[in-house]
Amino acid sequence: MTELDQWRARVREWLSATLPPKAADDAGDPDDLAVFHNLSVAAERALLARARAYQRAKFDAGYQALTLAREHGGRGLPAAYAMVLAQEEARFAVPPSTELISVTVGLVGSAVSVFGTPPQRERFARAFLRTDLLACQLFSEPGAGSDLAALRARAVRDGADWVVSGQKVWTSGARFADYGMLLARTDPSVVKQAGITAFLVPMDADGLTVRPIRQMSGGASFNEVFLTDVRVPDALRLGEPGQGWEIANATLAFERTASGAGKRRKGGSVQDVIALARRLGRAGDPLVRQRLADLYVRATLHASTVERVANATAAGRRPGPAASITKLMAAQTLTLTGQVAAEVLGARIAADTGEPGTFAWTQHVLGAPGYRIAGGTDEIQRNIIGERVLGLPGEPRVDKVPFSDLPRT
Numbered sequence: 001m002t003e004l005d006q007w008r009a010r011v012r013e014w015l016s017a018t019l020p021p022k023a024a025d026d027a028g029d030p031d032d033l034a035v036f037h038n039l040s041v042a043a044e045r046a047l048l049a050r051a052r053a054y055q056r057a058k059f060d061a062g063y064q065a066l067t068l069a070r071e072h073g074g075r076g077l078p079a080a081y082a083m084v085l086a087q088e089e090a091r092f093a094v095p096p097s098t099e100l101i102s103v104t105v106g107l108v109g110s111a112v113s114v115f116g117t118p119p120q121r122e123r124f125a126r127a128f129l130r131t132d133l134l135a136c137q138l139f140s141e142p143g144a145g146s147d148l149a150a151l152r153a154r155a156v157r158d159g160a161d162w163v164v165s166g167q168k169v170w171t172s173g174a175r176f177a178d179y180g181m182l183l184a185r186t187d188p189s190v191v192k193q194a195g196i197t198a199f200l201v202p203m204d205a206d207g208l209t210v211r212p213i214r215q216m217s218g219g220a221s222f223n224e225v226f227l228t229d230v231r232v233p234d235a236l237r238l239g240e241p242g243q244g245w246e247i248a249n250a251t252l253a254f255e256r257t258a259s260g261a262g263k264r265r266k267g268g269s270v271q272d273v274i275a276l277a278r279r280l281g282r283a284g285d286p287l288v289r290q291r292l293a294d295l296y297v298r299a300t301l302h303a304s305t306v307e308r309v310a311n312a313t314a315a316g317r318r319p320g321p322a323a324s325i326t327k328l329m330a331a332q333t334l335t336l337t338g339q340v341a342a343e344v345l346g347a348r349i350a351a352d353t354g355e356p357g358t359f360a361w362t363q364h365v366l367g368a369p370g371y372r373i374a375g376g377t378d379e380i381q382r383n384i385i386g387e388r389v390l391g392l393p394g395e396p397r398v399d400k401v402p403f404s405d406l407p408r409t
């Protein structure tokens with residue numbers, strides 16, 4: 001038995017003692033097809049409580065932060081160990097998770113562990129990795145998404161504090177977060193990437209307002225966050241002034257290699273569409289069969305590419321631009337799954353007749369576009385693939401001047 005086999009056996013034993021196994025047919029609820037939750041505040045809290053209970057059990061048993069270096073409070077294990085854990089978790093009924101859990105554990109918890117001062121690590125690292133505290137990601141702004149380094153939220157030093165003003169947007173889970181990891185401009189006189197600093201901001205600070213954004217699929221997973229003269233103690237600055245861009249990039253990379261922290265099923269799957277066609281007696285229609293076959297091939301190609309990238313990561317290679325290919329394929333498969341389901345359903349998708357597993361597909365169709373935007377849009381992934389995989393000429397860069405000299409739009 002190799003060490004990895006022993007690890008798998010240990011993980012399986014722990015999971016068997018902690019969670020029920022997944023149902024044999026993995027059929028689940030035919031109406032649970034939402035890409036984004038559409039829940040009341042109380043239901044969202046209950047979902048978070050179940051997800052947190054599992055994350056705590058995982059932390060306490062030593063299965064959290066596996067790939068994080070030992071000196072940063074992790075287990076310092078190769079990525080192959082995290083992959084085995086994710087594979088084994090897939091066999092069990094892991095409680096459904098949310099974006100806020102993966103941001104807290106995979107992104108902010110790791111960022112504090114690596115870049116935090118000893119007191120910050122003492123106070124926050126364990127609390128975030130164990131989800132005792134929850135943290136959202138205050139990065140995007142109305143004028144800074146794909147071009148994140150163009151952000152305009154400002155933090156000005158005032159004695160022992162920083163005074164922060166600006167607006168953030170699309171902040172997943174902000175209503176339930178205790179802290180936000182914020183990027184703000186602290187020096188406009190240098191090029192845009194160099195003048196950014198990272199902070200941990202208490203979400204109940206005076207001057208901070210969270211306003212939920214109602215999505216077309218019904219729920220309000222993300223929010224606008226307004227900051228007006230919010231005083232943030234210097235003790236909550238993460239890293240050095242001007243180090244924010246480096247921290248943001250490093251933490252986004254942690255997110256990609258996080259050990260399946262809080263992964264959740266998003267929308268319907270190809271198997272759900274095939275089951276739908278069979279249920280509605282449409283699986284014999286040659287045109288439907290052609291669409292199902294196309295979807296199946298694409299979903300299988302996506303799964304194989306994910307596996308190839310995971311194996312390369314597990315073998316110690318960086319995913320690099322290959323991660324852009326899997327992100328693009330994931331968004332395309334999610335979109336196509338909804339399109340084929342809508343074609344199979346025909347008029348049934350237009351009105352809720354109470355028939356299970358039919359109108360519920362609207363939750364998938366209306367949620368899927370969000371994943372063509374989140375975590376880097378389709379166009380940005382194509383730019384990365386074009387420039388770094390295909391070696392095409394790069395985009396013209398006109399912004400290598402001090403931020404304060406950039407034209408305002």
Ligand SMILES: Cc1cc2nc3c(=O)[nH]c(=O)nc-3n(C[C@H](O)[C@H](O)[C@H](O)COP(=O)(O)OP(=O)(O)OC[C@H]3O[C@@H](n4cnc5c(N)ncnc54)[C@H](O)[C@@H]3O)c2cc1C
Binds near residue numbers: 137142169170370395
């Ligand atoms: C589900 C979801 C969850 C999110 N959660 C968070 C969160 O928790 N915290 C947070 O900070 N942010 C979050 N975001 C925001 C997300 O990071 C941004 O929406 C994303 O980076 C795109 O930025 P934008 O919306 O400003 O669009 P823009 O950058 O303004 O893009 C608009 C359009 O222009 C295209 N475009 C832009 N630049 C280029 C280019 N150089 N070449 C070609 N085309 C281009 C884009 O592809 C897009 O089609 C979330 C978004 C979604 C959808």
